[in-house]
Amino acid sequence: xxxxxxxxxxxxxxxxxxxxxxxxxxxxxxxxxxxxxxxxxxxxxxxxxxxxxxxxxxxxxxxxxxxxxxxxxxxxxxxxxxxxxxxxxxxxxxxxxxxxxxxxxxxxxxxxxxxxxxxxxxxxxxxxxxxxxxxxxxxxxxxxxxxxxxxxxxxxxxxxxxxxxxxxxxxxxxxxxxxxxxxxxxxxxxxxxxxxxxxxxxxxxxxxxxxxxxxxxxxxxxxxxxxxxxxxxxxxxxxxxxxxxxxxxxxxxxxxxxxxxxxxxxxxxxxxxxxxxxxxx
Numbered sequence: 001x002x003x004x005x006x007x008x009x010x011x012x013x014x015x016x017x018x019x020x021x022x023x024x025x026x027x028x029x030x031x032x033x034x035x036x037x038x039x040x041x042x043x044x045x046x047x048x049x050x051x052x053x054x055x056x057x058x059x060x061x062x063x064x065x066x067x068x069x070x071x072x073x074x075x076x077x078x079x080x081x082x083x084x085x086x087x088x089x090x091x092x093x094x095x096x097x098x099x100x101x102x103x104x105x106x107x108x109x110x111x112x113x114x115x116x117x118x119x120x121x122x123x124x125x126x127x128x129x130x131x132x133x134x135x136x137x138x139x140x141x142x143x144x145x146x147x148x149x150x151x152x153x154x155x156x157x158x159x160x161x162x163x164x165x166x167x168x169x170x171x172x173x174x175x176x177x178x179x180x181x182x183x184x185x186x187x188x189x190x191x192x193x194x195x196x197x198x199x200x201x202x203x204x205x206x207x208x209x210x211x212x213x214x215x216x217x218x219x220x221x222x223x224x225x226x227x228x229x230x231x232x233x234x235x236x237x238x239x240x241x242x243x244x245x246x247x248x249x250x251x252x253x254x255x256x257x258x259x260x261x262x263x264x265x266x267x268x269x270x271x272x273x274x275x276x277x278x279x280x281x
Contacts, residue, residue, distance in 0.1 A: 006230050008071035009034040010219070013061045016044035016156050017254045018190030019076030022099065024259055025216040026074075030223075032230040034239050036068055040270075041246030045152040046079040047121020047188070054123055058084035060270050062091055064243075070094055071228045074219060078103075078120055078187050078211075082127035095222045102218050103185050103211030104133035110207050111183045114138070117176055117206070118145040120187030121152060130187055144179045148172040148188075155190040158254050160197070169197040176202060183207040193258065243268050 010026060012019050016039050023037055038061050040046075046054045058080040065073060072095045075081045075088060081098030089096045107116050118130040125147040134141050150172050154165055176184070184206050186192055192210045199208060223229045241264050244251050248265045255263055 005069075005071065006228050007034075008069045008228075009036045011036050011038070011065045011068065011070045011073040012076050013038045013058070013065065013073070013080070014040070014077045014189060015046040015057075015080065016041045016152070016190070017193070017251060017258075018152070018155065018188060019074075020255055020258050021189045021192040021210060021212040022074060022076035022215055025212040026219065027259070029213075029216045029220055030230075034230070035241075036065070036070065037240070037242045038065060039242070039244045039251060041156070041244045041251055043245065044156055045121065045149075046077060047123045047147075047149055047152055049079075049123065051083045051123065051127070054079055054083040055087065059087065059091070062088050064268070064270055066092070072097070072219060072223060074215060075099065076189050076212075076215070078129075078189065079123040079127075082124055082129040095219075095226070097215060097219055097222070099189060099211040099215050100129050100187075101133050102214035103187065103209060104130060104137065106211065106214040107183050107185045107209045108134065108137055108141075110209065111141075113180075113182045114140060115142045115180055115182050116144075117179065117181040117184040117202075118143065118187045119148050119151075119173070119176075119184065119191065120145070122147045122149055124187050130185060142179075144176070144181065145187075146173075146175055151194065152188060152190045155193045156250075156254075158250060160194040165194065166197050166200070169194060170201050173198065173201040181206050183209055185209045185211070187211075193254075240264070241266065245270055 074097045081100050085098040125145050131143045150168050243266050252265045
């Protein structure tokens with residue numbers, strides 16, 4: 001991991017398709033950069049799993065990505081950020097960003113009355129990572145956090161725009177209505193893929209916050225500060241690659257629709273790579 005060169009890639013990891021919201025924002029804000037993405041679709045969702053499991057899975061992906069020429073890594077999964085960000089940073093000599101701190105800052109910027117909601121997986125909500133990040137900035141904020149375990153499977157199914165999906169979203173978000181929230185953090189990178197349905201439930205008076213835009217902005221700042229922004233000569237049109245642990249068909253369908261481009265998708269076995277490393281070691 002000593003190849004800290006501008007032409008090296010940005011790594012993005014997620015439990016499944018949710019990190020594509022971050023990838024799309026990186027493509028928009030940093031169009032000259034190369035992205036290597038890993039979606040752990042075989043073991044998604046992470047939300048119901050224990051912090052220990054999520055930590056293990058995240059560090060297994062980090063191990064896989066450490067074999068590639070990266071200059072920065074984004075943990076584009078809120079549950080994984082809460083469970084393993086610090087340890088991932090300790091294993092890399094490159095910048096490692098999560099999505100929780102950028103999302104918290106973005107919410108505070110737009111909040112008009114200091115009443116902020118957070119929706120996420122069970123793991124993210126139980127960690128209280130967003131509430132802690134928000135209150136480190138402003139201890140007077142009202143923060144209402146709510147776990148929505150039905151939403152990630154809905155997005156991963158690719159049926160997020162059906163009438164049944166709208167019913168699921170409505171039921172999941174019903175407890176928010178009593179709290180007069182002025183902003184709502186989409187505390188899972190899957191959720192921007194069903195923004196329309198979420199917006200219908202919470203109403204126009206509540207601003208939806210996706211951490212993707214703020215995370216990509218922070219990534220741009222970090223790369224600029226370290227002199228690592230791509231100059232456009234080596235990858236002027238991009239040379240992105242997507243690795244997944246499950247079957248490619250569903251991921252490719254969702255990803256190509258969301259990103260609006262054909263993708264190179266490769267299925268890999270993390271376990272076989274880990275076993276190889278142990279044998280060599």
